[in-house]
Amino acid sequence: MIRLVVANQRGGVAKTTTALVLARIYADQGKRVLLIDTDSQGSIGTVISLKSKYHLSDFLVGHIALEECLVRAHPNIDVLPSNRHTSRAEDLITAQGFREFVFEQMFGPYEHDYDVILVDVAPSITLFQTCAMVYTRRVVIPVAMEILSVQGAMASLESARTLNTMFCNSYHLPVETVGMVPVMVDRRLAMTNIILDTLDQICEKTGVPRLSAIRTDTSVVKANKERQFLADFDPKSKALEDYTVVADEILTVMEQLNGIPQAQCKSA
Ligand SMILES: Nc1ncnc2c1ncn2[C@@H]1O[C@H](COP(=O)(O)OP(=O)(O)OP(=O)(O)O)[C@@H](O)[C@H]1O
Ligand SMILES: [Mg+2]
Structure with missing residues (x-):
């Protein structure tokens, strides 16, 4: 079972x-x-053009069954879409006790229907990012080739570290960062090489794996415009090739992390 949140507190760094x-x-x-x-x-709903009657907020606070809120985006992919009411749901849940465990409580009963649960989050610190990290306990951080993206990645690492300290001590449930993924990489650019070096240093210092890079690829933007999955729009695209490598790396790191005794959990 793979549960993973894709986080970086900077916007526009390819989380979605x-x-x-x-x-x-x-x-x-x-x-x-x-x-x-x-x-x-x-x-997510916009990029692949999903039509949905219900959204995340309807499931979390509107008492609508999960099955009714899901949209089948592909034979093996169910999407729980979001909309502006998500913020209101967050406000309501903020007032609850044990709010960090809301995703665990709400999604846990449906886990057996899936092999992989992926969570996309907003480019800021939100309650639902915390809920997602507490639920999945695994984080992958895409990092675009600019300084603010590195700062956003550090902020996400810090969030994971804070939760890890809280939950590792109290509940023995470590939040682990599976890896940093350099995205929109074009090695002809000087800034790209500076950021890659910086990222390597951060990864070495923190012990977080540095996963393979995703190249800049216009097919990604075009697929978005056409409201298609990249695999349908351009199955031979460079970015898809790179993401396929990263998808395998994530599985490998997850297996290694799952083999680590809980008591030895790291700080990030
Ligand atoms: N490998 C790539 N090559 C070229 N463009 C890319 C690549 N990856 C992502 N993009 C483009 O970068 C833009 C931002 O991507 P995306 O929406 O996934 O970022 P995000 O982190 O989810 O943004 P937000 O923080 O606003 O949610 C999009 O226009 C997307 O098409
Ligand atoms: Mg996004």
């Missing part, structure tokens, strides 16, 4: 792209995927 492309890669491997959008921008 990463969640969507990984979802499709795992689905094409025959895995049953649940893709949860927690961003009130509702990007």
